[in-house]
Amino acid sequence: MAMDIRVLTPDRVICSTTADEVVLPGLTGQIGILDGHASLITALDTGLLRIKLDEKWTPIILCGGLAEVDQDRVTVLVNDVEELITLELSEVTQELEKATLAVESAETSKAKLDASMELKKATARLEAVNYLS
Structure with missing residues (x-):
């Protein structure tokens, strides 16, 4: 059901x-x-x-x-x-690496928070690509 x-x-x-x-x-x-x-x-x-x-x-x-x-x-x-219209694995992987580096290099609390949010989105994009392929 x-x-x-x-x-x-x-x-x-x-x-x-x-x-x-x-x-x-x-x-x-x-x-x-x-x-x-x-x-x-x-x-x-x-x-x-x-x-x-x-x-x-x-x-x-x-x-x-x-x-x-x-x-x-x-x-x-x-x-x-x-939207999940045109996600490519190579692009998504690069975005995830970039977001990870941004979290590691963030100096202020706000920068860390913003970078963490982008990292969550990048991780979700990678998971979505895996489900779509």
């Missing part, structure tokens, strides 16, 4: 579909949701949301937000998503 999932930003519906399984990027790690999951509200980190339907995974890069699981419905409210 499938569950319904909706991914929403403040200005648009990103997707509204059914899923066999959903993996959310929680603040303390990944959260797997299957049919019949207990009710839950959780904060989401920047990372990769994965939706599984008919043995195929669909990745979506989220930029923070909240998720609500209620009976067989998952609603994901996010600040923004990143």
Whole structure:
């Protein structure tokens, strides 16, 4: 039996579909949701949301937000998503290396925070490329 999932930003519906399984990027790690999951509200980190339907995974890069699981419905409210239109493995790997160096060389707290956010996005892009290939 499938569950319904909706991914929403403040200005648009990103997707509204059914899923066999959903993996959310929680603040303390990944959260797997299957049919019949207990009710839950959780904060989401920047990372990769994965939706599984008919043995195929669909990745979506989220930029923070909240998720609500209620009976067989998952609603994901996010600040923004990143499109996965033209991701190449070589480009994504270079971005990840660049983001890692930026975190290591950041001198102020704000610079470290900004660099950490870019590192999370770069890591999510690499995971997404792996699911798409």
